[in-house]
Amino acid sequence: MLLKRGPFKSPSYAAFGYSLQNPRLIRRQNYNNIVSCDFSSQARKAKLYLVKSEATGEARCKPKRVNGEPSLADRLRLGSLTEDGLSYKEKFIVRCYEVGVNKTATVQTVANLLQEACCNHFALAFQIYDGFPITHTMRKLNLIWVIARMHIEIYKYPTWKDVVEIESWYQSEGRSNTRYRGDWILKNCVTDEVIGRGTSKWVMINQETRRLQKVNDDVRGELAIHSPKTPRLAFPEENNASLKKMPKINERIQYSKLGLVPRQTDLDMNQHVNNVTYIGWILESMPSEIIRSHELQTITLDFRRECQRNDIVDSLTSSHEMMMDDTVLEHHQYITNNGSPNECLEFVHLLRLSSNGYEINRGSTVWRKKLHN
């Protein structure tokens, strides 16, 4: 997921997100601010009153009320919790300015809509505190979400006026007490066809100390109310592409665009570069002939470091073949097993600060041949 500040964080609050000056900070844990809470009490407070929509028959969270009435946005939005209350679905009409080449939605549009569905899900299920979609206890403990990885696959890009439905859900990552994941399924509402999937990894940090926090029982209890009880993965396939490790390509740079400069419009209120800009920067170093002949099928981004107004960034890319050594053998294996190796091209990416080479993002992309150029 391409959220700078997490799926559960208002994108306008720049302190949130993967804005870690030193990514090692998240490995040092600090519990000073953790206070004991009564889990069952918190869980009761967080429990939502579910109502059935007369129109759709779907379960809906009771919309947040302002002066006793649900907000106009809550009444008009085409989103609701699913029948079991464990995921959220929202319909979006692709807007005219959200399409680009081939009259299809851009990958940035898809990323934005995943973000919107995720924010609305959390805002509906929990609460917005000072712009943060977080739980009651997270607020008490000064905890926020930080995205560590995002992986999106798009099988068929929607076009202008297509209606897409995004289902969003989250759960803890295995038995981990530090990580959560958020998953998405994208469907074309007319054909009911799955046109994309996405997954993301999240950790919780203390908003002030910027240190990783274990998710304690109180928060886990709140979050569990709207989490699937057993693992439900958008990518259930064994050894799926969302899990692959990305190598560093410093020694094997094939294509590059150096000296990229953040624009005013790339920044959030904390003067940090927003996440969708990273996708654009990765595309900058892609060979133009590939962009003309192929379309992006899969993008994976590991978030390592924030980028600020005056940073200058180098975008580096190498083809899969160039990177073909023991490091990426496993990844290659995946592609040949699951993809169409004759039609798909695979690239590995690195965004780094021009000044000192510090990594901002590692990424990988898979491109399929366009049907019509």
Next chain:
Amino acid sequence: MLLKRGPFKSPSYAAFGYSLQNPRLIRRQNYNNIVSCDFSSQARKAKLYLVKSEATGEARCKPKRVNGEPSLADRLRLGSLTEDGLSYKEKFIVRCYEVGVNKTATVQTVANLLQEACCNHFALAFQIYDGFPITHTMRKLNLIWVIARMHIEIYKYPTWKDVVEIESWYQSEGRSNTRYRGDWILKNCVTDEVIGRGTSKWVMINQETRRLQKVNDDVRGELAIHSPKTPRLAFPEENNASLKKMPKINERIQYSKLGLVPRQTDLDMNQHVNNVTYIGWILESMPSEIIRSHELQTITLDFRRECQRNDIVDSLTSSHEMMMDDTVLEHHQYITNNGSPNECLEFVHLLRLSSNGYEINRGSTVWRKKLHN
């Protein structure tokens, strides 16, 4: 309006818009492709069946039908023609990724929503042909819209989850047989407060020859069906800011950002830079202290030339004081008469090709002091 290809043009079709290699072309008129049409017949064909929405009581165009049914997007969209059929209103919920500094919508978001309302208006009232929202006769004559000027004023920026309503209408410009204008009013749906206004000027060109075309009676008849019968202006004030002439600032450059490069994500399918990018480029040369302390109140853009993938662009800005000479006296007069001169700052802008100095856009902006920094 910030449409590269006009309010009535699919933004994914790059041949449309102000993509004039030589802006003088629009002053040379070529009628070779104009054929005679029976006006009354065309008008009848274009006339729409209006129905009343049971829910809102508003007149609605009968949605375009696919296989006998209105499209899902037409059924779900919160937009309809007004009671008299002479304008279009659509509600939008501001999305989480559309807000920036101060948690308010960006000017780019506002520009995008104006474009979306305008496209949906025209698509509902007329038809989409190969991605162009144009009338039947325009299609026959191979005519498309080209934007010449856009002017937006934002009095109060909406925030995340605010619901805004945009009313969109168009009409011929005075007695001109070459120009049309599109106007907008933005309201906050909860308070019913007018939070912004916009206007734009359009001409019609032949899609192939790229030459200006007079709007003949057939096309005028089609367009008139959904145009106000008397002038209805978003800016009815005499000598209003949308009319001001913008001087060239070559000789009085105060602030600049040189060497701006289009990104892949700035381009449409014809490899032309999309219109919202121009706003961003103008902001690039604004002094950062002004961006921190002020917010954009008014932006005016004159579109002169398209910009392509390999162009390099200089963004030049001068404050009103720097430009204060006979050329801009009239403009200054407007500001002092109608604005709050002690709180607002005014700038003049130029985007030009680095290589040869050719003008891409002239612009002007007015900035008011932020209430909270």
